[in-house]
Amino acid sequence: KEPTVRELMRREVVTAKPDEKVEEAARKLIVKGIDHLPVIAEDGRLVGIVTSWDLARAIAERRRFLSEIMTRRVVTAREDETIDAVAWRMAQHSISGVPVVDEEKKVIGIITTDDISKRLVEGRS
Amino acid sequence: KEPTVRELMRREVVTAKPDEKVEEAARKLIVKGIDHLPVIAEDGRLVGIVTSWDLARAIAERRRFLSEIMTRRVVTAREDETIDAVAWRMAQHSISGVPVVDEEKKVIGIITTDDISKRLVEGRS
Numbered sequence: 682k683e684p685t686v687r688e689l690m691r692r693e694v695v696t697a698k699p700d701e702k703v704e705e706a707a708r709k710l711i712v713k714g715i716d717h718l719p720v721i722a723e724d725g726r727l728v729g730i731v732t733s734w735d736l737a738r739a740i741a742e743r744r745r746f747l748s749e750i751m752t753r754r755v756v757t758a759r760e761d762e763t764i765d766a767v768a769w770r771m772a773q774h775s776i777s778g779v780p781v782v783d784e785e786k787k788v789i790g791i792i793t794t795d796d797i798s799k800r801l802v803e804g805r806s
Numbered sequence: 807k808e809p810t811v812r813e814l815m816r817r818e819v820v821t822a823k824p825d826e827k828v829e830e831a832a833r834k835l836i837v838k839g840i841d842h843l844p845v846i847a848e849d850g851r852l853v854g855i856v857t858s859w860d861l862a863r864a865i866a867e868r869r870r871f872l873s874e875i876m877t878r879r880v881v882t883a884r885e886d887e888t889i890d891a892v893a894w895r896m897a898q899h900s901i902s903g904v905p906v907v908d909e910e911k912k913v914i915g916i917i918t919t920d921d922i923s924k925r926l927v928e929g930r931s
């Protein structure tokens with residue numbers, strides 16, 4: 682049987698707010714050793730995503746707030762999708778990770794190419 | 807037959823120098839849409855690696871030169887290794903990419919978990 686997103690996703694998701702400073706977001710990524718921060722508005726809606734790559738862009742473009750560098754059209758996944766479908770979607774968009782959302786678009790997890798690559802090995806051993 | 811690193815690695819490798827400014831490295835990552843920069847000394851030796859995650863750290867710790875943030879003990883791969891072996895090594899070290907080196911430790915390519923995840927899908931279709 683094909684593995685699903687539900688089996689591989691991480692449920693503990695570190696997030697950020699649009700008015701947060703770039704420096705605060707950087708500290709969150711470093712403390713947790715992660716690369717992705719879904720950006721959540723006051724009302725709980727997913728309004729963007731920021732990766733360590735966007736923070737590199739903040740350096741190159743001297744930006745100070747997440748709202749200036751975050752990507753607003755977020756590519757996501759649902760937990761009942763196959764790993765294949767999500768790996769394909771990430772390859773199409775040249776991205777390394779997607780938030781997993783429920784039917785109300787609430788973020789319930791995150792899955793990255795690191796998780797998929799790791800599965801490839803675990804699946805064989 | 808198991809796929810090898812040689813089949814999946816990218817041969818065009820963007821690199822940096824240890825005395826380069828963080829801002830210059832950030833621009834290189836942004837222009838190419840990549841996350842990894844092997845750091846090469848004047849004599850051509852691989853002396854470190856910097857990722858977009860390290861640049862996030864440069865923001866959090868207010869550092870200005872690559873020599874201050876680069877990782878010096880670089881995890882690498884050889885081109886005749888299997889994808890499995892390299893995916894396992896990256897999972898063990900919680901890293902997303904490794905430079906591919908020849909027998910003289912010269913960098914001849916790079917392979918990331920994005921490349922491995924993409925292969926998983928291509929392999930099935």
Ligand SMILES: C[S@@+](CC[C@H](N)C(=O)[O-])C[C@H]1O[C@@H](n2cnc3c(N)ncnc32)[C@H](O)[C@@H]1O
Pocket residue numbers: 730731732733734735751752754755756757774775776777778779780839840841
């Ligand atoms: C093209 S990717 C390449 C660099 C890196 N691998 C990464 O995923 O960020 C860089 C851009 O993709 C965006 N991005 C990453 N994950 C995303 C997602 N799930 N939905 C939309 N954009 C995303 C980032 O915000 C960033 O601007």
Ligand SMILES: C[S@@+](CC[C@H](N)C(=O)[O-])C[C@H]1O[C@@H](n2cnc3c(N)ncnc32)[C@H](O)[C@@H]1O
Pocket residue numbers: 714715716855856857858859860876877879880881882899900901902903904905
């Ligand atoms: C633990 S990883 C997690 C974040 C991110 N996924 C990444 O790979 O950078 C972050 C650290 O791993 C280091 N790193 C990344 N690739 C490496 C490699 N091939 N060899 C040694 N260190 C590496 C980076 O320099 C960074 O300090």
